[in-house]
Amino acid sequence: MKHAIAALLLTTGSASAAQSVFDANQAQLLQDGLIETADMFILPGYQAFAATAVAMEETTTSYCDGTENFEAVETAFADVFLAWQYISIIQIGPINDAEGPMRVQLWPDPKGFARRAIRSAVSAADPALLEDGALEGHSVALVNLTALEELIYGDFAPGTYACDLAVALSANQATLAEGLVADWTTSDFRAAFDTAAEGNATYPTIDALIRELLAGTVVYTDRLRKFKLQRGLGLTAGESRPERTEARKSGLGLQSIAVSFTALRDLYELPLGFFDVTPDVGGSMEYFVLGETAASISGSLSIERRSLAEIAEEDGVVAADLRNYAELTLFHEDYLKIGLPASLGMTAGFTSADGD
């Protein structure tokens, strides 16, 4: 019997094609769900990111011209920062090009790469850095949103080099975001995404696409737990470190957590989206329960007016609640890593993420 299993799974021959666990009808159903997810969740998410990045560029330009106030810059930064937190749940496709998602946000940044890059650039005040497209391909430490936050919450007055650099950084993010929108609208990648059920060079089977989508979502939930929640709050009372919370200068750390839970809910519960069609091929309804739980957490956080750093400083009841939310994300990881793939009859392949 063992030999029979081996013969079945270790197939020899140069032309051995990748095999899907799904029949043609199931694969098409899942493909339709994935396309719906791309059209109704991923693309709108990137469009929101692009629109807020463009608004950030425009608002910062006006501020630097002296025709807009700083509160408008703060609002614009919050919009683009949170738009990214939402859509960064998608970690497949063009976002992985070049230096990957770090081009948008390099955080945590315990070494202070972003801070040092900003200080160095402001000190050098090189006008060439402000030219159109000059930041493209530049060090991620300088171009990402953590650097932009460092800039606008530092010595940031109209008419300064720092102000002009903030405009350039915003413009660079807008260009990047618009590129993502274009790539998810029409591109070789999008064509490969849309035809995974038929098999192509990028996705030999729809299984490969599903596995990659799930792996990216696992990374997102892992970051939510370890970085956004536990890094600043610790595992138990007394371990809080307010200075380690995300986006401390802008005070957006708690909203970042709330948006992350909202993104999980929206991705799971998108009507006729990928997760929503999985019950038709053997998947459970667990995604709905997890989505509702995530929405409940997001709703609870939305009424909190203190910043994450302030909550960590006090280390009280809300901090304890947030630590419990971190524990709850493990149920998402279990579902994404094992529960869903197993219910679909897929090998999870969770050991294949992140190389080595």
Added chain:
Amino acid sequence: MGTRRNFLRDAALGLGIVACGGAWAQRADTVTYVGVETSARGVSILRFFDESGGTLGRTPLDFRAHGMAEHGNRLIAFPRRPGDRFAVMDKTSLEILGVEVAPAERHFYGHGAFSRDGKHLIVPENAMTTLQGALAVYETAPQIRRLATVALPGAGPHEIIRAHDRDLFYIALGGLETHPAYGRDPLNLGDFRSQILTFDLTSGDVLQMGLWPGSEGVSLRHLAAAADGRLYVGGQIPGDGTGAVMWHIKDGQAAQIDGEARLGGYVSSVAADGNKARFTSKVTGAVLTLQDGSIIDAASLEGASAVAMHGGRTVTAGFQLLKLDDAAATVTDGHEFDNHGILF
């Protein structure tokens, strides 16, 4: 009261090893192969097989294991990057004898190798203050003890293997700077170069074998030395790239091995025995067998990862299935076979 959080904290503190070190272990004089099985929670067990693929025992670890090294009765299980401790085990009792922890601001890369006499253990590591690679040199008797650190000319050392006939070690220097605080993402993706180094334990000399065209943008990770003098090299292309990831080096000359299209820009593991070698890719499931540097067979196994060859025997594992010559075994429930294993 034991809560879920307390359990996780205990595991994180290494108490899991104390509690479970011998729980599943049995005496095993006939271990042929040791594989790594990893759970979705990211912790591994070592599973010991006899020559017919039967399970002799399982030893749980409290970290995700990657590569292994053995000498005599000692077996070392190294942690996957950026793990900061490795387990020292007794190969017969299957029990953990101790855990060696990296110094502050350093972590290991998942591999290590013994000297010929087993008196030294060489372990690649990351100096997190500089993000540059290094080799930690340990003496192994009477206790594992760190003796020295050897700086390497670059970042990201990964697999290290020893030449068959002397204490000359080959190191795949992946070239990618990483720091665990930034996750596993490379910090110098736009500007890195990978190469193969040698380390002479007797003289302490580290030499560079040189760069070769076509390896730009590839992080060289895995190595195997064949008896015919060939050094096989497997690389990984960061991101979703494809291209050449297989080479062999003979008489100082690197030659690309065709067949990269089958590997999806990713080599999981490389092994060699006699004049044969095998490359695997988790990405595509490809299992490529070579003889004298040329591909002689291409097979497919879902999640093809660990491969080991020794004394005419071959083990290849995918996510779910392990094949030891003609015998087969399926993975423990809730786990997947991970990238490496070791044949005795």
